Amino acid sequence: MIQSLLIANRGEIACRVIRTARRLGIRTVAVYSEADAQALHVALADEAVHIGAAPVRESYLLGERIIAAARQTGAEAIHPGYGFLSENAQFAQAVIDAGLVWVGPDPSSITAMGLKDAAKALMADAGVPVTPGYLGENQEADHLAQQAADIGYPVLIKAVAGGGGKGMRLVEQPADFAEALLSCQREAASSFGNAHVLIEKYIQRPRHIEVQVFGDKHGNIVHLFERDCSLQRRHQKVIEEAPAPGMDAQTRESLCAAAVRAAKAVDYVGAGTIEFIADASEGLRADRIWFMEMNTRLQVEHPVTEAITGQDLVEWQLRVASGEPLPCGQDELAISGWAMEARLYAEDPAKGFLPSIGRLDAFDLGGDVRVDTGVEQGGTISPYYDPMIAKLIARAETRDGARSRLARALDGSVVWPLRTNAGFLVKALTHPDFVAGNVDTGLIAREGEALMPATLPGDAALARASARIGGAGALAGFRLNGAARRTGRVLVEGQSVDVQVARATGSALAERPLARLLVTEHGRSWQVAPWRATWGGAAVAGNGAILAPMPGRIIAVSVAQGDKVVKGQRLITLEAMKMEHGLTAPFDGTVQDMPHEQGAQVQEGTLLVRIVGEEAE
Incomplete structure (x- = not known):
């Protein structure tokens, strides 16, 4: 077994890996940027190394600094977590070349599955069903338009090197194809350095179903059943569950067998996920589920698989990387109960899900659920990284039990002063279609307003x-x-x-x-x-001393000294805790004092405006 491990990541996944490593008696090394000097993963690790400035390109994406940190601290192995360098074949090879253990698949497997078009061709050769579409090299606009017409609208244009919903466009009619293609190619070139696209048939009622696979260095490959990740907002997963609702035993057997064939086609070692898209217009059927892509890393949603199988997938990763065989054979794995995971983000649904950053003055995610997080009360959500606060995972014997338990935990969550998507998640979990298991990837887009807290x-x-x-x-x-x-x-x-x-x-x-x-x-x-x-004790006399309710910055002044105002009229807009607070007149009167101008920083209790009532004039 590995004795020392560097985690080339931050936040929730770094803390997750550290906890399992500690249980196994493995010494852990964290890396951190300037913004993360006080982060939880730094505090949890046995040792920590500063690797650069806050932006990821100056810290967490600098593979050479991470390898140098491993050498400096005597770490034997590097675990990449997810995101950042986790699916970077060049980094994986550099780790191996440095004489370190790479806790992940062989670089050749990462390369083989890294480009969507090549991966689909490889899967088709391996007998894995793939979505109807065009994967060719000819990228001329006229040729692609003809391929789209042959496939039949609606179609999806997808960047071959894409991910996370970027470099993807839905086209519903031929007249929109040319503009959508140019837009997709620009975004793909900007985000991934590769403008190459493929064309896919768009599934009208799609469900996103994925299978967890695991291989070792002895040629063994198993699956740990499926997860349903269909509840999505703008192609980003919101709530995941395992098993998939409506999945019968025969369809599950066919789907999971296809996933194992996919993993075997690239001699896969370690944790991986085979993602499929299903046409659920007639329920889940084996002949209407197609390969979409493979993620050659641990997934964000891996805890729901752990919850229904009783396995620790990070422990599996560490054991396999150490050369051990898989801890379980296929016949030793079974589904027990149901699990759901929600991603709690620091974002404001009322403001288009804009990130809400700053200090967590109050933070309590108590409840009968598992909480995977990379922050604690007093910690900070930084503008430099993904604003996920935590993952909440509920398990019960039934789907409705897991759903209800997760909704209760989110309903009672306390996060202040940052905004979160907890209310939005509760609305999604209690939506009639989700309760009934009638979920597809378009649910949130259709029901958006009804899900707003x-x-x-x-x-x-x-x-x-x-x-x-x-x-x-x-x-x-x-x-x-x-x-x-x-x-x-x-x-x-x-x-x-x-x-x-x-x-x-x-x-x-x-x-x-x-x-x-x-x-x-x-x-x-x-x-x-x-x-x-805020208004002082002047209600009886008619005088209004309007004080700043919290520290902030005046971003707008709507009146001037001497102006006549009416009750409810906005006087000043204060920006505090990344939110705008409009302060209004408590009654009709005249502006007597206006001591601060736009742009001024004020402390709590500072006089902002004084209104004199008509009877006092």
């Missing part, structure tokens, strides 16, 4: 928050002998919100009012403050 907490959550923060401002207009309900007013991240609160017995105010409260609902968190915390 709320932008404010619900009435009940706000009412509870109003009661807890208390204070006269939060309960403006309340009378002790008044109606059974009264209106309160709170600030939700600078936005004024009226709340209907049921009248409590006795005093309506909290005994110890809070200055602010973190409210979490359906996987999204908001900071709620009393109305008086």
